[in-house]
Amino acid sequence: MELSTLGQQAQKASYALAQASTSEKNQLLHEMACEVVTQTSLILAANQKDLTTAQKSGMSPTMLDRLTLTTERIKEMANGIEQIASLQDPIGTVDKMWKNEQELLIGKQRVPLGVVGIIYESRPNVTTDAACLCFKAGNAVILKGGKEAFYSNQALVLVLKKVLERSSFSPDLIQFVEDTSRETTKALMCLNDYLDVLIPRGGAGLIKAVVEQATVPVIETGTGNCHIYVDKDAQMEMARDILINAKCQRPSVCNAAETLLIHKEVAADFLPIFEEALAEYQVEIRADETALTYLKHALPATELDFKLEFLDYTLAIKVVNSIDEAMQHIQRYGTKHSEAIISDNYFATQLFLQQVDAAAVYANASTRFTDGFMFGFGAEIGISTQKLHARGPMGLEALTSTKYIIYGNGQIRP
Structure with missing residues (x-):
C-alpha cells in the first residue's frame, strides 16, 4: 500500500x-x-x-x-x-x-x-x-x-x-x-x-x-554512550555492583554503561576487583595507559573506543585525575543520555548532578534505570536526548x- x-x-x-x-x-x-x-x-x-x-x-x-x-x-x-x-x-x-x-x-x-x-x-x-x-x-x-x-x-x-x-x-x-x-x-x-x-x-x-x-x-x-564515574570517595562494593548491573544486565540496550571513569586515587584498589567481577560475564576491557597498569587482561584503548556505543560485552576504562576531568570527558564523548557518579561525597555528587548535561544523571545508582517503566510512565516511546518538546524517557x-x-x-x- x-x-x-x-x-x-x-x-x-x-x-x-x-x-x-x-x-x-x-x-x-x-x-x-x-x-x-x-x-x-x-x-x-x-x-x-x-x-x-x-x-x-x-x-x-x-x-x-x-x-x-x-x-x-x-x-x-x-x-x-x-x-x-x-x-x-x-x-x-x-x-x-x-x-x-x-x-x-x-x-x-x-x-x-x-x-x-x-x-x-x-x-x-x-x-x-x-x-x-x-x-x-x-x-x-x-x-x-x-x-x-x-x-x-x-x-x-x-x-x-x-x-x-x-x-x-x-x-x-x-x-x-x-x-x-x-x-x-x-x-x-x-x-x-x-x-x-x-x-x-x-x-x-x-x-x-x-x-x-x-x-x-x-x-x-539518542544513542547511549553512558558513563559510570567512580569518585575517590566511592564505596568499592557499591561501585562494583552498579558497574556490573549497568554494563552486564543487558548490554544491548541504550542505557547500558559503555565507559568506566575512575579517580586515580582508587584505581589501584578498585580496578583489579572490577576486572575480576567483569570476567564472570566475559567482558572485554579496553583501557587507557594508566588503567592498563592495574589490569591483567585488558586491551589498549583507542580514542574511538571512548566514542563507541558497544551494545555488547565490551567496556572502555579511563583513569582520571579529578571529577572535573571526568565531567570534561563526558562532555566530549557522551551522547547526553544517562551518566552516573558513585561517591559518598555530597559536594561531588551535587557538582556532578548539576553540571553534567544529560537526559538522566544519577548519583549512586545504575544507568539502567533510564526507562519509562522504571520512571513510572508505563511503557515508553523512546528516550529523547534533545531538549525541545521532550527529554528523557x-x-x-x-x-x-x-x-x-x-x-x-x-x-x-x-
Missing part, C-alpha cells in the same frame, strides 16, 4: 480517536493485552522466522537477545499494555487557566499530536509499546520496523488491529509499513502532509539518517501537544 494512503487513513482515524473517552481507550487496551497473550503461539512462530534469518546472517548474540521473544517476554509486553491503561489520561486536561486584563479566561489544554510515525530496529516490544502509548494519547501511529524483526512486528500489529476491528474504532489507527526498503524509509521521513511527528528508535546510523534527511518534525531518541505526556482555549463574553481587541 502506498505511504500516502496509509497516511490518509491514519489521519482520518486520528480525528475520531481524539474525541474518545478515557474509559473507551482503556477498555480496548485491556482487550489488546489479553489478545497479545492469547496469540502467544502465533507471535512466537513469527518471531522464530526472524530468529532463523538472523542466525543465518550472523547476528551477534546480544542483538539476537534484543530480537528474541519468549512466553515470558510476551507476558511482559501485555503487562506493559495494562500499565498504559492504568495511567492517567493526559488528553483534555488543562494545565492552567488565568484571566488577562480584558477578562478573557485562557486555558492551556493537552491535545493529541495527531499522527505519529515510528522508525525502529530489532526490538519487537517497541511495536506494542509504541502503538499502545500512541493510542492512549489519542494518536494514530504508522510503524516502520526493521527487516530483522519483520515477521514479529507484522504479527503483533495484526493482533492489535484485530481488537480494533471488533470495536467502533478504525483499525487504521495502527498502520504497519510492510516495505522494509531504504527508499520507503526515506519516503516516510518526508510524509509531511500526514505525519505530525517522526520518532526514530535504533542505532546511531538510523537516528543520524532520520535527523539529517527527514522533513517531518523529528523527536531525536517519553511517556504519554510527551506524545501530546497543547492548545489554548479562550472564553470571552464579547471582548474585542482595543
Whole structure:
C-alpha cells in the first residue's frame, strides 16, 4: 500500500480517536493485552522466522537477545499494555487557566499530536509499546520496523488491529509499513502532509539518517554512550555492583554503561576487583595507559573506543585525575543520555548532578534505570536526548501537544 494512503487513513482515524473517552481507550487496551497473550503461539512462530534469518546472517548474540521473544517476554509486553491503561489520561486536561486584563479566561489544554510515525530496529516490544502509548494519547501511529524483526512486528500489529476491528474504532489507527526498503524509509521521513511527528528508535546510523534527511518534525531518541564515574570517595562494593548491573544486565540496550571513569586515587584498589567481577560475564576491557597498569587482561584503548556505543560485552576504562576531568570527558564523548557518579561525597555528587548535561544523571545508582517503566510512565516511546518538546524517557505526556482555549463574553481587541 502506498505511504500516502496509509497516511490518509491514519489521519482520518486520528480525528475520531481524539474525541474518545478515557474509559473507551482503556477498555480496548485491556482487550489488546489479553489478545497479545492469547496469540502467544502465533507471535512466537513469527518471531522464530526472524530468529532463523538472523542466525543465518550472523547476528551477534546480544542483538539476537534484543530480537528474541519468549512466553515470558510476551507476558511482559501485555503487562506493559495494562500499565498504559492504568495511567492517567493526559488528553483534555488543562494545565492552567488565568484571566488577562480584558477578562478573557485562557486555558492551556493537552491535545493529541495527531499522527505519529515510528522508525525502529530489532526490538519487537517497541511495536506494542509504541502503538499502545500512541493510542492512549489519542494518536494514530504508522510503524516502520526493521527487516530483522519483520515477521514479529507484522504479527503483533495484526493482533492489535484485530481488537480494533471488533470495536467502533478504525483499525487504521495502527498502520504497519510492510516495505522494509531504504527508499520507503526515506519516503516516510518526508510524509509531511500526514505525519505530525517522526520518532526514530535504533542505532546511531538510523537516528543520524532520520535527523539529517527527514522533513517531518523529528523527536531525536539518542544513542547511549553512558558513563559510570567512580569518585575517590566511592564505596568499592557499591561501585562494583552498579558497574556490573549497568554494563552486564543487558548490554544491548541504550542505557547500558559503555565507559568506566575512575579517580586515580582508587584505581589501584578498585580496578583489579572490577576486572575480576567483569570476567564472570566475559567482558572485554579496553583501557587507557594508566588503567592498563592495574589490569591483567585488558586491551589498549583507542580514542574511538571512548566514542563507541558497544551494545555488547565490551567496556572502555579511563583513569582520571579529578571529577572535573571526568565531567570534561563526558562532555566530549557522551551522547547526553544517562551518566552516573558513585561517591559518598555530597559536594561531588551535587557538582556532578548539576553540571553534567544529560537526559538522566544519577548519583549512586545504575544507568539502567533510564526507562519509562522504571520512571513510572508505563511503557515508553523512546528516550529523547534533545531538549525541545521532550527529554528523557517519553511517556504519554510527551506524545501530546497543547492548545489554548479562550472564553470571552464579547471582548474585542482595543
